[in-house]
Amino acid sequence: MGHPLTWLGHASFRLDTPGGKRVYVDPWLTDNPKCPDAEKTPERVDLIAVTHGHGDHVGDTVALWEQFKPPVVALVELRGWLASQGVEANMAHAPNKGGTAVVDGIKLTLTDAHHSSSTPDGTYAGEPAGIVLELEDGFSIYFAGDTNAFMDMQLIGRIYQPDVAVLPIGDHFTMGPREAAVALELLGVKRCVPCHYGTFPLLHGTPDQLRELAPGVEVLAPEPGETIEL
Numbered sequence: 001m002g003h004p005l006t007w008l009g010h011a012s013f014r015l016d017t018p019g020g021k022r023v024y025v026d027p028w029l030t031d032n033p034k035c036p037d038a039e040k041t042p043e044r045v046d047l048i049a050v051t052h053g054h055g056d057h058v059g060d061t062v063a064l065w066e067q068f069k070p071p072v073v074a075l076v077e078l079r080g081w082l083a084s085q086g087v088e089a090n091m092a093h094a095p096n097k098g099g100t101a102v103v104d105g106i107k108l109t110l111t112d113a114h115h116s117s118s119t120p121d122g123t124y125a126g127e128p129a130g131i132v133l134e135l136e137d138g139f140s141i142y143f144a145g146d147t148n149a150f151m152d153m154q155l156i157g158r159i160y161q162p163d164v165a166v167l168p169i170g171d172h173f174t175m176g177p178r179e180a181a182v183a184l185e186l187l188g189v190k191r192c193v194p195c196h197y198g199t200f201p202l203l204h205g206t207p208d209q210l211r212e213l214a215p216g217v218e219v220l221a222p223e224p225g226e227t228i229e230l
Contacts, residue, residue, distance in 0.1 A: 018135055
């Protein structure tokens, strides 16, 4: 069974799981300049996961919940803010770092991330997080969220042993290729999907730069709207 992952531009992804669930991670669609028009109005949303409160990650979460009513998993303070915006409150979907929420056989574990986090209206949103998604068949993907490289990525690799890492590489607001290459070394991961690059001129890191700096890693770099098999 494959694990189709579709890049929706910036840090937004759609993942189709072996159990037939359609998962959106950081679904910034409507105002995302790199999200293809065909992807701006999803036909189905079975689960949403949000790494932190910034508008380019929370994105369309509230509107998608209003339309599809999927479970929404985010760090407890951010999840509380989403509830204040109309998303049905559910403490089972509001873990903190090191905690795991289980939704229909999919495990979502929050990890550390080094960044900042507030909601679009300025509300404190807890801390930013990464998310390890363990799918129904045990395959796991580490979405680092917005972060720089940090030594405790060794712990994420040791504890969760992700099969693939989704890392930001754009620089400026997150790590660039130089730090991402070290992050891959710390994680011990041999397959990487880069993101958070190319959306705006400031986000100038490229997959080719990462390939040059991490020669032992398979860098899978789809175009926005393209689906790859993990």
